[in-house]
Amino acid sequence: MRRLALAAALVILATVPLWVGGTYYVNIASQILFYAIFALGVNVLAGYAGLVSLGHAGLFGIAAYAGAKIMTGGHGQLVVMAGALAVTLLAAAAFAVLALRGTGLGFVMITVALGQIVWGVAYRWISITNGDNGIAIRGRPSPLGLSLASPSSFYWATLVVFLIAVASLAVFVASPFGASVRGTRDQPRRMNALGYHVWMIRFLAFLLSGFWSGVAGLLYLYYNQFVSPQAVALTASAEGLLMVIAGGTATLLGPIAGAALVVVVKNVASAYIERWNFVLGAIFVVIVVFMPEGLVPGTARRWRLLMAALRPRATAAG
Amino acid sequence: MNLWVVLAVNSITLGGLLFLLSAGFSLIFGLMKIPNLTHGSFFMLGAYLATSLIAQGFDFWTAAIAGGLLVAVFGGIVERLILRRLIGAELAQVLVTLGLSFMIADVCLMVWTGDPIRIATPSALRGVTTVAGLRFPTYRLAIALIAVVFAVALWALLDRTRLGAMIRAGVDDPAMARVVGIRVSRLFTVVFCLGAWLAGFAGVIGGPILSVYPGLDQEMLPLALVVVILGGSGSLLGSLVGSFVVGFLYNFGQAMFPELAYVVLFLPMLVVLVVRPQGLFGRQTA
Numbered sequence: 011m012r013r014l015a016l017a018a019a020l021v022i023l024a025t026v027p028l029w030v031g032g033t034y035y036v037n038i039a040s041q042i043l044f045y046a047i048f049a050l051g052v053n054v055l056a057g058y059a060g061l062v063s064l065g066h067a068g069l070f071g072i073a074a075y076a077g078a079k080i081m082t083g084g085h086g087q088l089v090v091m092a093g094a095l096a097v098t099l100l101a102a103a104a105f106a107v108l109a110l111r112g113t114g115l116g117f118v119m120i121t122v123a124l125g126q127i128v129w130g131v132a133y134r135w136i137s138i139t140n141g142d143n144g145i146a147i148r149g150r151p152s153p154l155g156l157s158l159a160s161p162s163s164f165y166w167a168t169l170v171v172f173l174i175a176v177a178s179l180a181v182f183v184a185s186p187f188g189a190s191v192r193g194t195r196d197q198p199r200r201m202n203a204l205g206y207h208v209w210m211i212r213f214l215a216f217l218l219s220g221f222w223s224g225v226a227g228l229l230y231l232y233y234n235q236f237v238s239p240q241a242v243a244l245t246a247s248a249e250g251l252l253m254v255i256a257g258g259t260a261t262l263l264g265p266i267a268g269a270a271l272v273v274v275v276k277n278v279a280s281a282y283i284e285r286w287n288f289v290l291g292a293i294f295v296v297i298v299v300f301m302p303e304g305l306v307p308g309t310a311r312r313w314r315l316l317m318a319a320l321r322p323r324a325t326a327a328g
Numbered sequence: 329m330n331l332w333v334v335l336a337v338n339s340i341t342l343g344g345l346l347f348l349l350s351a352g353f354s355l356i357f358g359l360m361k362i363p364n365l366t367h368g369s370f371f372m373l374g375a376y377l378a379t380s381l382i383a384q385g386f387d388f389w390t391a392a393i394a395g396g397l398l399v400a401v402f403g404g405i406v407e408r409l410i411l412r413r414l415i416g417a418e419l420a421q422v423l424v425t426l427g428l429s430f431m432i433a434d435v436c437l438m439v440w441t442g443d444p445i446r447i448a449t450p451s452a453l454r455g456v457t458t459v460a461g462l463r464f465p466t467y468r469l470a471i472a473l474i475a476v477v478f479a480v481a482l483w484a485l486l487d488r489t490r491l492g493a494m495i496r497a498g499v500d501d502p503a504m505a506r507v508v509g510i511r512v513s514r515l516f517t518v519v520f521c522l523g524a525w526l527a528g529f530a531g532v533i534g535g536p537i538l539s540v541y542p543g544l545d546q547e548m549l550p551l552a553l554v555v556v557i558l559g560g561s562g563s564l565l566g567s568l569v570g571s572f573v574v575g576f577l578y579n580f581g582q583a584m585f586p587e588l589a590y591v592v593l594f595l596p597m598l599v600v601l602v603v604r605p606q607g608l609f610g611r612q613t614a
Contacts, residue, residue: 062419111605112601126594127594131591134589288431288435295428299413
């Protein structure tokens with residue numbers, strides 16, 4: 011049953027450009043996928059490790075900026091990807107060392123501050139980042155000689171990365187490391203007493219989270235062929251967190267559903283009204299106050315209740 | 329006038345504004361453990377409300393106090409209706425206050441448009457004052473003076489009154505404070521309103537210098553965060569020292585390394601975090 015659902019989902023995802031009709035929708039699907047990767051990355055920390063980061067757009071943006079800088083420096087695609095991800099991992103390590111000085115609220119505030127530093131550099135260090143004008147790159151990469159210029163081919167490439175991300179995080183969640191990350195979230199002192207190095211576990215979770223944020227940032231760069239300080243603003247970090255919260259923290263499907271929701275609402279809302287930020291803020295407030303567990307777990311719970319109500323009452327007799 | 333003196337005066341002025349902003353933030357954070365990310369919005373909202381009040385014919389000081397009061401009422405409503413439901417849920421509080429700040433920013437953009445609005449300097453404080461042979465803009469000196477007066481008043485409130493003793497008890501140990509009969513929940517509302525008022529008031533008196541424009545909230549909030557991280561949450565002295573440190577760093581950083589002003593601003597914060605995570609004047613908490 012699960013395998014059937016998985017296979018069906020894969021078929022549907024793989025054939026999106028064939029039936030969705032129009033490049034506009036294919037592009038939205040691509041956006042959903044790379045934002046989903048970002049949300050999955052944020053979720054590693056916010057969901058599984060219980061460390062809420064409001065600076066992840068900084069890592070997302072560092073990858074995009076590093077990629078753009080290396081590319082405009084005239085290097086090949088492989089160098090761009092490896093370089094951008096290496097820079098992002100270094101930045102994530104630096105972020106982690108500083109942010110892990112605090113937990114809970116301290117962690118949140120430090121990540122806000124770190125995110126703002128990245129924003130400040132992107133916005134003000136004009137000789138490197140070109141300030142508010144951003145950096146444009148020419149052309150998407152062509153791995154293995156396949157051009158990614160068309161919306162459909164870009165979608166498929168993003169889908170492949172997305173599937174790798176989902177698979178790797180599924181492995182992560184099921185692994186002993188995943189269990190230890192959840193352990194440091196729920197019982198840090200007991201984990202410590204059991205001999206686990208809590209700080210190191212959190213540090214590694216931060217790196218994993220930063221890595222996927224960086225991958226998403228790189229895809230963002232390829233998709234837009236442009237990066238500006240907007241990509242690293244606090245709003246962007248908040249959107250990433252909203253995707254996680256909206257979908258449901260510490261679930262694999264939640265951030266994906268959340269990313270789909272946010273991207274669709276953003277595109278639909280901005281087509282009809284100018285006040286996207288108002289809608290974003292209102293969604294935050296409504297979800298937190300009325301559906302604190304997120305849409306996916308919330309719906310799953312309702313579904314189980316419904317199923318339990320519909321099932322014939324044979325268990326008592328048996 | 330000498331460039332350095334100008335910078336120093338500007339730094340002290342910004343420090344004074346930051347103190348008004350961050351004292352409230354720090355109190356709210358210390359007592360209620362709420363990271364109030366709408367604090368920058370309160371600052372901006374106060375300034376915007378005052379521009380409308382002044383346009384209605386009120387004088388500057390009335391507008392400053394009334395603008396602060398409107399923000400305080402708004403803050404009280406937010407605290408009672410929303411934050412009250414989320415006690416202990418840090419993530420939820422972060423998200424709600426952030427969501428609210430987006431909503432406030434968008435409403436301000438809708439009501440007051442995207443153009444910067446300048447608040448006129450009150451006529452009595454225009455011009456310059458000569459102190460020790462140096463000429464200072466009177467209004468900037470007035471802001472520094474206001475900040476000092478508020479620092480003393482807040483210190484007296486916290487250290488010398490019954491309400492202050494209750495607030496301190498709440499900061500130290502809310503559970504025990506409840507046991508000895510202090511209505512901590514009412515204190516929360518009082519402190520939240522007070523913090524909101526200070527932020528709104530600071531926004532108005534900052535208006536003649538900074539003017540009011542979209543994005544002011546997101547500019548002030550990180551500064552307040554840095555102050556609180558530097559000074560330590562829940563500490564008035566920490567806010568005061570942190571504010572002036574940030575004021576100086578920001579102005580001198582802007583002048584000396586214009587491209588790296590933000591980095592200059594955040595570096596000392598990082599150093600403090602590494603060396604003394606609870607902040608310069610914060611107390612180690614369990």
